Amino acid sequence: MNQNNQIGPSLFFCVNGKLLFHYTNLEHSEKYGDFYNYPYSHFQIWMKYYEEKYKVDFDFYPRGRVVYRITDDTYLIYFDPCMEKYINKVVSKYSDKKIELCHDEHYQCHLCNEDYII
Secondary structure, eight states, X not given: OOOTTXXXXXXXXXXXXXXXXXXXXXGGSEEETTEEEOSSOHHHHXXXXXXXXXOSOTTSSOEEEEEEEGGGTEEEEEEOGGGTXXXXXXXXXXXXXXXXXXXXXXXXXXXXXXXXXO
């Protein structure tokens, strides 16, 4: 099966209930060990597309990332706990894939991170 044109690694933000989703296919992903990752950081995407519009730092809103684990053909969806009611929007984009939902302290918005400074 040719996976080049299929959805692959991604990153996303959830701003006021709206999903801001950026993805690539495996061919254009960044390989790191046994994983393929979206080639840009949340910071880079936020600065390019959203900072001017929302006037807050990239980690203010809930965010997450999807990485592909080669060893077992699984997409790991890391997301902020604040996105619990919105995560199905991300999951639906990978409905034909093997997925695993994950939390990581790296993905915390200003509400979840007690050390966040506004």
